[in-house]
Every structure is written in structure tokens, then in C-alpha cells.
Amino acid sequence: MKKEEILKKLRETEDYISGQELCEYYGVSRTAVWKAIKQLEKDGYCIEALTNRGYKLIDKNVTENDVMSQVSIESYIDTKWAGKNFVFNKETGSTNQDVKALAEKGAPSGTLVVADSQLAGRGRRGRDWISPPGKDIYMSLLLRPSCMPDRASALTLVMALSVIEAIDELEDFKDKCGIKWPNDIVINGRKICGILTEMSAEIDAIHYVVTGVGINVNQTQFDQDIKGTATSLFLEGGNSVNRSKLIARIMHYFEINYAVFEQSFDMSGLIDKYNHFLVNRDKQVRVLDPKGEYDGVAKGINEDGELIVIRSEDEKQILVYAGEVSVRGIYGYV
Numbered sequence: 001m002k003k004e005e006i007l008k009k010l011r012e013t014e015d016y017i018s019g020q021e022l023c024e025y026y027g028v029s030r031t032a033v034w035k036a037i038k039q040l041e042k043d044g045y046c047i048e049a050l051t052n053r054g055y056k057l058i059d060k061n062v063t064e065n066d067v068m069s070q071v072s073i074e075s076y077i078d079t080k081w082a083g084k085n086f087v088f089n090k091e092t093g094s095t096n097q098d099v100k101a102l103a104e105k106g107a108p109s110g111t112l113v114v115a116d117s118q119l120a121g122r123g124r125r126g127r128d129w130i131s132p133p134g135k136d137i138y139m140s141l142l143l144r145p146s147c148m149p150d151r152a153s154a155l156t157l158v159m160a161l162s163v164i165e166a167i168d169e170l171e172d173f174k175d176k177c178g179i180k181w182p183n184d185i186v187i188n189g190r191k192i193c194g195i196l197t198e199m200s201a202e203i204d205a206i207h208y209v210v211t212g213v214g215i216n217v218n219q220t221q222f223d224q225d226i227k228g229t230a231t232s233l234f235l236e237g238g239n240s241v242n243r244s245k246l247i248a249r250i251m252h253y254f255e256i257n258y259a260v261f262e263q264s265f266d267m268s269g270l271i272d273k274y275n276h277f278l279v280n281r282d283k284q285v286r287v288l289d290p291k292g293e294y295d296g297v298a299k300g301i302n303e304d305g306e307l308i309v310i311r312s313e314d315e316k317q318i319l320v321y322a323g324e325v326s327v328r329g330i331y332g333y334v
């Protein structure tokens with residue numbers, strides 16, 4: 001019997017559950033149950049123990065939304081491979097770096113590293129991702145797709161789709177968030193999630209891909225320099241969100257979406273779903289291309305994950321490739 005099994009049982013039970021019942025249910029001794037309960041308390045769970053009544057998980061939401069641990073995440077994971085093999089770090093430099101190190105040692109596809117805080121979280125093009133402790137999600141997934149390297153950038157979009165599907169199923173966020181192409185999730189025009197995909201490859205073969213995700217979950221305030229563009233699920237929905245469960249749901253959707261991606265190694269089977277969430281769709285955008293900025297109307301993505309933009313100055317259709325480019329709204333961030 002593992003402690004996460006007891007955790008599951010406590011979660012399901014509204015009232016107290018007796019030690020005897022737990023012993024019988026799992027076919028273990030009272031001491032084994034007691035030890036598991038002690039371990040859960042050590043992990044941060046608040047469990048009330050009453051003589052003659054048994055055990056009860058106190059204030060499930062508050063406790064579980066604040067606590068993120070190996071056990072709490074493991075107890076929610078329901079996938080076959082995505083996030084099945086995972087490592088939890090209370091603090092780390094960057095989860096992408098951790099996954100790269102594991103990949104070099106031969107870790108399998110689907111290995112996930114989750115951290116409670118990052119000291120050197122990164123965004124695209126070497127920019128920082130602010131990663132304070134105790135509130136948010138920082139995680140990176142290792143993939144070993146058997147496709148050509150030029151196909152890998154679409155994995156950023158597959159992850160963005162999986163994150164938004166997991167958030168969209170939360171009561172407070174149904175139909176509230178969108179994807180800002182290619183990889184940011186936004187609510188009310190502000191960013192709650194960024195994704196950074198990195199790859200190790202030769203010209204014609206991928207060694208591995210790392211897709212890192214930062215989500216502002218229960219954060220309540222932001223530094224001056226990102227205040228205008230950043231927000232969190234807590235600030236937008238008014239309730240704290242269970243991080244462990246959210247991670248598991250993202251893995252759940254990722255596994256489903258990845259199976260579709262793998263059929264053709266592009267976005268063709270996911271275009272409609274992705275475009276449904278795209279906030280830029282049919283909107284005026286400014287394309288910040290280092291070779292020259294221009295305005296246009298975004299029409300959606302194609303099967304390669306490129307953004308189809310009708311350029312305003314000549315009505316020409318341009319396919320925007322994510323690599324070096326950012327997209328903004330004409331009047332603001334989105």
C-alpha cells in the first residue's frame with residue numbers, strides 16, 4: 001500500500017474513516033496505515049485523527065492547493081506514459097535544464113520534471129520566466145518523437161492546446177482563456193502561461209525535445225516589469241487552484257493530443273481545436289519580425305503550426321514561423 005492510495009481514499013471520504021476500515025481495505029496492519037498517515041503529514045497534509053472515529057483530511061482544498069509534492073501529483077496522474085515517470089524538486093535552476101540532464105542519461109519519453117520554484121526560469125530567446133515558490137507550476141516534459149527536427153516546433157502548440165484544455169475544464173474558466181500564438185495562454189488579455197520548447201538533434205534525427213511550461217496559478221502579485229501583461233488563475237477566477245491536479249490533467253490531454261500529432265507529425269488533426277482557442281483569430285495583429293514589423297489580420301494556423309496572416313499593406317498571405325517572431329494585438333499585448 002502506498003501513501004498516495006490512502007490519500008485518494010481520504011479525499012473521497014467526506015467523514016472520518018476508521019483505521020480499521022483502511023487496514024481492511026488495503027489488507028495491511030494498523031502500523032502501516034499509521035506510518036502512511038505520518039508521511040502524508042510530513043508532506044504537508046493536515047489530517048485529523050480522532051480516537052473512535054478515525055482519520056479525516058482537513059480543509060481539502062486549502063491544503064491541497066498549497067501543497068505540491070511527489071505524492072500529491074502522483075495520486076492524480078492517470079496517463080499511460082506522459083508524466084508517468086516524474087521527478088519533483090522543491091527548488092531547481094530550470095526544469096528544462098533538469099530534463100535535458102535526464103535525457104542525456106537516457107531517460108524515457110514522457111519523463112516529467114516539476115518544481116515548486118525556479119532560480120533561473122527561462123522564456124523564449126533567453127528571456128527570464130519569473131518563478132517564485134509555493135504558488136505556480138514549472139514543469140518540463142521529455143519527448144523523443146521519431147520525426148524530422150523541423151517538425152518539433154509544433155510540439156509547443158500541442159502543449160499549449162493541452163494546457164488550455166486542462167484549464168478550460170475548471171469551473172471558473174470555461175470559455176475564458178485563449179491561446180496567443182504560438183505558445184502563450186492568456187485570460188482577459190494577460191498572460192498566465194508561457195511555453196519553451198528546446199531540442200537536441202542532428203540534421204536528420206531528433207535526440208530529444210524538452211517542452212517546458214510555466215503557469216501562474218495562485219500567484220497574487222507580479223513584479224513591476226510584467227504587471228501589465230501577466231496574471232494568474234487565482235487573480236482571474238478568485239479561487240486558488242489545485243496545482244497537482246492541474247498538472248495531471250495537462251498530462252492527460254497531452255497524451256491524447258500527442259497521439260493525434262504522431263499520426264502525421266504535424267498539426268493537421270489538431271488545427272480546428274487549436275484555432276478554436278486562438279485569441280488572434282480574425283483579429284488585427286502586429287508581427288514583430290526581426291527582419292521588419294508589419295500589421296495584418298491573423299486567420300489561424302496551418303498544419304505546420306504557422307500563423308496565416310493577411311498583410312495589411314498588400315493583402316498578401318504570409319505564413320509566420322514561430323522561431324524568431326512575436327505577435328501582438330494592435331492596441332496591446334493581445
Ligand code: ATP
Pocket residue numbers: 122123124125127128129130131183184191192193194195196214216226229230231325326327
Ligand atoms: P511574446 O510572444 O509575448 O513576446 P514569448 O512567448 O516570446 O512572449 P515567453 O518565452 O513565453 O515569451 O516568456 C518570456 C517573457 O514573459 C518575459 O520576457 C517576460 O516579459 C514575461 N514573463 C516572465 N515571467 C512571467 C510570468 N511569470 N508570467 C507572465 N509573464 C512572464
